[in-house]
Amino acid sequence: GAVVSQHPSWVICKSGTSVKIECRSLDFQATTMFWYRQFPKQSLMLMATSNEGSKATYEQGVEKDKFLINHASLTLSTLTVTSAHPEDSSFYICSARDQGRLEKAQYFGPGTRLLVL
Amino acid sequence: AQRVTQPEKLLSVFKGAPVELKCNYSYSGSPELFWYVQYSRQRLQLLLRHISRESIKGFTADLNKGETSFHLKKPFAQEEDSAMYYCALRACSNDYKLSFGAGTTVTVRA
Numbered sequence: 001g002a003v004v005s006q007h008p009s010w011v012i013c014k015s016g017t018s019v020k021i022e023c024r025s026l027d028f029q030a031t032t033m034f035w036y037r038q039f040p041k042q043s044l045m046l047m048a049t050s051n052e053g054s055k056a057t058y059e060q061g062v063e064k065d066k067f068l069i070n071h072a073s074l075t076l077s078t079l080t081v082t083s084a085h086p087e088d089s090s091f092y093i094c095s096a097r098d099q100g101r102l103e104k105a106q107y108f109g110p111g112t113r114l115l116v117l
Numbered sequence: 118a119q120r121v122t123q124p125e126k127l128l129s130v131f132k133g134a135p136v137e138l139k140c141n142y143s144y145s146g147s148p149e150l151f152w153y154v155q156y157s158r159q160r161l162q163l164l165l166r167h168i169s170r171e172s173i174k175g176f177t178a179d180l181n182k183g184e185t186s187f188h189l190k191k192p193f194a195q196e197e198d199s200a201m202y203y204c205a206l207r208a209c210s211n212d213y214k215l216s217f218g219a220g221t222t223v224t225v226r227a
Contacts, residue, residue: 032213043219097213106215108161
């Protein structure tokens with residue numbers, strides 16, 4: 001149980017285009033999902049907290065107009081990288097909390113590798 | 118603000134030897150501490166939570182509030198323990214955000 005999927009697993013796009021990444025909780029409901037960014041051989045950096053039915057909460061230094069988050073249902077959150085540039089190339093990881101469990105662990109998706117040319 | 122420090126980027130041990138991954142944190146309140154592991158080409162997954170006080174895959178970790186540490190230990194490392202290990206802290210009871218350390222890459226040699 002507690003599986004989180006991400007789609008696509010990798011994407012290459014031209015500079016200036018927008019890219020949408022989906023994060024789904026497959027067998028549980030998640031009112032809260034998280035989006036992270038990970039650079040090679042570095043730790044995960046929390047970008048934002050995605051809340052079902054309300055606006056996302058962004059961490060300091062993360063541009064909300066650049067990284068649009070939509071959490072329209074209890075099993076799906078999307079991250080759209082708008083007008084992507086090469087510096088946005090990174091590994092994007094989402095996680096979700098199973099609201100049906102008392103434990104407070106997060107379950108992570110496999111990540112999406114984005115390369116902007 | 119909370120902070121998690123993993124001083125070792127790389128750790129190499131021989132199979133059967135003990136392994137200890139250090140994790141120190143700074144937080145003024147009572148945190149929840151976790152260890153996550155990422156095996157090669159796999160997603161990040163939870164290894165241990167301090168509140169569970171359990172042993173998973175032979176690993177244990179004790180929260181030492183006096184030293185603000187949550188070191189991960191295993192008495193006899195196995196080759197399959199080679200992975201990236203992240204220490205993480207959750208600060209507020211109503212906030213599920215995690216702060217991660219920089220991670221430690223463990224290589225267990227035969």
